[in-house]
Amino acid sequence: MPVRKAPGRLSVLRTPVGGCATALVVLVLALAVLAPLIWGDRASVVDTGALQQGPSGAHPLGTDNLGRDILHRVLVASRLSVELAVLATLIGVASGTVLGTAPSVLPRWAGRLVTSAVGIAVAFPGLLLALFFAIVFGVGAKGAVLAIGLAMAPGFARLAQTLAASVSGRDFVAAARVAGVGRARLLVRHVLPNIAEPLIVNATVGAGMALLAFSGLSFLGLGVQAPDYDWGRLLGEGLNQIYVNPAAALAPGAAVVIVGLAFNLFGETLAAAVGARTRVVSTPPPAPVPAPAPSGGTPGDPVLVVENLRVSFPGPDGRGPGGRTTPVRGVSFAVGAGESVGVVGESGSGKSLTALAVSQLIERPGVVTADRLDFLGTPLLDTPARQVRGLLGTSLAMVFQDPMTSFNPTRRIGRQLAEVAEEHQGLTRGKAHARAVDRLRAVRVPAAARRARQYPHEFSGGMRQRAMIGMGLMVEPRLVVADEPTTALDVTVQRQVLRLLTRVRESDGTALLLISHDITVVAGACRRILVMYAGRVVEDLPTAGLLTAARHPYTRALLAAVPALDTDRDAPLAVIPGRPPEPAEALSGCAFAPRCPFADERCHSADPALAAAGDAHRVACWHPRDGAVVAAGNPSVVELPEVAHE
Template sequence: MKNWSRAVRTPLGLTGFGLLALTLFTAVFAPLLWGHQATSFDTDNMLAGASAQHWFGTDNLGRDIFFRVLVATRLSIALAVSATAISVAVGIVLGSAPMLLGRWLGRPIIGLVNTVVAFPGLLLVLFFAVVFGVGAQGAVLAVGFAGAPVFARLCHTLMAGVAGRDFVAAARVSGVGSGRILIRHVLPNIAEPLMVNATIGAGGVLLSFAGLSFLGLGVQSPAYDWGRMMQDGLTGIYVHPLAALAPGAAVIIAGLAFNLSGEAVARSLGVQIDVPWRAAVTPRRRRAPAAGARTGPDTDTDLVLDVRDLRVAFPHGDAEISPVRGVTFQVHRGEAVGIVGESGSGKSLTALAVADLLEFPARVDAERLTFLGADLRDGTGHRHLLGTSLAVVFQDPMTSFNPAHRVGAQLAEAARAHQRATRAQAWQRAVDRLRAVRIPDPRRRARQYPFEFSGGMRQRAMIGMGLMGTPKLIVADEPTTALDVTVQRQVLDMLQEVRAADGVAVILISHDVSVIAEVCDRVLVMYAGRVVEDLPAGELADGARHPYTRALVAAVPDMRSDIDAPLATIPGQPVDPAHVPAGCAYAARCPLADDRCRAQDPPLRTAADRSRVACWHAGEPLPILSDLAALEVDA
């Protein structure tokens, strides 16, 4: 609202909104004030020129042209607004096709839309005018449907940007349907640019209507709009030019009013008017379960998540890159499993694949991927588990909440979607969950928007959203990033309390080795898309056997660190997923690497204590850590 008011105060805004206010005032009150003068016949003054009595002269029946132009404003504007509304409504339906119908039906629709957009607008208007027939109603439908492809492309582009936001992913994890996500989460966040473009588009629609009526395809006598008046005045334009020029000037003024107003708001909001099209966000492709793979319930009743040989691939030119390569692990009831590694190691992609949040063109394959016995590879059978048994806490709670809705309403959405709760029951449940995560005055806070929460409160509210159901697994992706240490402790304590109270399993993803060691029972260390070590958290500091794990631990200073010595670092750079070298991916940075490491990729082998490590030199002593920085690295 502040941006809109700022737009009005600019010279462009003052001009545009001033003209728009004058146009709308005339549309509302002109028929009431001057309707009689516009329809009164004066056969003694037919085709009279401009005079003090008739400012723009009279038509062939002696009717005052000036008053007729004013009265015609209502019908002209009403028809333009109606056609614009049809264009926007049909555009939203077509633009949301990939989200509502999926890839196979949605992409052809968007392809057809982009093909139609390439045709000249006037040609489309004339085509639909023939389809819907002559008259005002047919003209409204013709202009409305002809403008729909442009708005469909715009809506599709805007929706694709919003669909990738964390709060939409959070709604999907909550099990909210695509239609409800569209209405509650996507449309409110594209409303402003859509309204701006619709306002600007109304000026073009007004011109299209005038053209149809001028050609005799629009408004028919005895009704009249500006286009009809231009047609009536065309026959005597050389003798009595104002009969045609006056309604033409009205079209220009009204069109400028819409265009300048929309342009002023667009500049203040930073809205892109001519938005380029980009590919739709569509569901990812899935591979059918492998022949002979088990899909039934597990015999281990405590097993929550079973992941075997998980792979995530993305198209890369004519080939594919695999940021996640053969990840295998299990999570049991009440167990906290930490996943640690540098940026780009595949931690978050692994979690997103488990939560079914990877979109096309990502391809997720696995020998086995089950949650509570349900096969997550089928794409449909597990949807009822989202929001009830599986919760996700994202890295940035500010983007995980929809800024257009109150916090309580967003929490209540899951209860209404899964528990068939009434609005009042869902709201009470949301307040109760906010209270459970120790947010003060939860009833008042539930009515606030996300920006009114502090960072720590938003993160706790995200945990509360996950607790709206009865989760068996919480996936927390960097839940303490950008929080100060005090708030970090509160968030981690909250996860521990939830886990202890209800036996909830937790997957905690973090760069911070010390946090993982303190909170988790078991640690998965990932590098270049693989698990290179799986060990108990208590052994992370002194019992790690992989050189990469030991380097990560050494890079975290503690109370025993020598304050005069330089901080330990890991030389070199992480591996580019598009150029994974042969052999061990860590060999170029490893002080123990030899020719075998550079030629053969070590398998993930299980030791007697059930820990796992993928290294040809597991447990061998490392060089002095202070010398690692001097290690020569093959870039």
């Protein structure tokens, strides 16, 4: 099998910064280990005949007030100085990372309490906190280590908190949650690996700062106590004879600066090395695992039932009814086994929020309510979260809009797919990987065995989207929710992805809920279309009657805005005048009335209900229209693609 060879992590060491940093750190570590063994005895020899002498051949940096050689003492002090600084940094990083990521796994009230405590601690200067803790824990090296470590913790906690929050909103985290991954496992496998690099950089920079802080405490007499000594104590002793022998104070100060610089440069090098995620991989493809039998159920059986779904959030400045904004207000629909339903509408119409609510991905402060929200007969809003997670992880697949953010960039594609099978099917690591390769083959990913061991950035956009669909097929999904899966793809790849979704639906009897702002995309893959506007379904009709039976002015306007091949290029493109209402805007009457050319006083005062308008056809409009849809400025009827079949 062909092998992709990438530059190794060691290539980072060949750069000037990497080479210097590595050399400095190796020198410091070697000095910390060997100096006490080589010069430990000489550093302790008292010579009453050479008290406070200046530099000489016998004593290059002079002697202290007991006649001890200052150079030897500075070299020997490197072990204790580096040990204490590293230990304090480890305490600060560990406690800060725990505090910063705790809100992700704790109950919401406990997470807010931890966040508030961290915010208060960050407001205090680090040196002030170190002095405070030094007094609390007492004078000495042990108290100083705890003081500096705890003083560093709030800064690392805030950093970890910010980084974790930025990662927690990514699609691959949402996908893992849909797959049923628990909070602690989600944190360890998906969040921490993606925030490790900045934490490493700040940890090494923090080690340099800890060294400086520790030297400061020892200089003030709060750190290392006699007979032990570090660079801070030596600096304090040398300050007393700085006018007689400046080298006595400059030598330990220079040691602190050089070692701090070494830590900082090494942090940059280490971060670059961690970022170089490369390895030469050559493994034979595993034997394919037979695909599971279709589990679509009887055609027409309800897979998903939604009645009066509402999603609300705290409104800006308390605006909105009850101080909350309700971007999804009273959505009702059902999806049968093997059925394909499309949801269309402009941006802000509530399409994606509806999908997230169905997938149980709306978190506080968002609130989801519904008269009925059943998936496979299970009421999602009244069932314990653990059971819901298991149900959705095994029976619902989510395909997100951006294929680049749908995968964890720090983990291989195969491992991310295999995690689903390990979590819900109890497969071993090897069998789960074999099934992942088989699912990649099923979604037409070439060289699936090799691709399974690659990272997401090595996939094209279309292949990432195929792999995302393959992740959903790791179990036996009864419903695939595709939230604008073709937005980031070119038209050729769009057609391939739509054909793949159609093939999955037809071969396995899986229901499909396809969300898009492009009505032609939905018409090309779905049998039924829901048109949403301002958080409501304004029309529900079969795709076959879209051009001839669409009755809501908004649906007709969307169709009229689709250009055809024979559209007059000199004429302006058809647009819908105005703009959709803001989610926090108080609505009276039909939400589309301000943009509708047929609106009258009744439309502005009363909101029409979604009522039957024919066989399997519902519309919410006081003045539904009749006749075929014609594009503005174009005499021909708008043409829509046929449903994609293979």
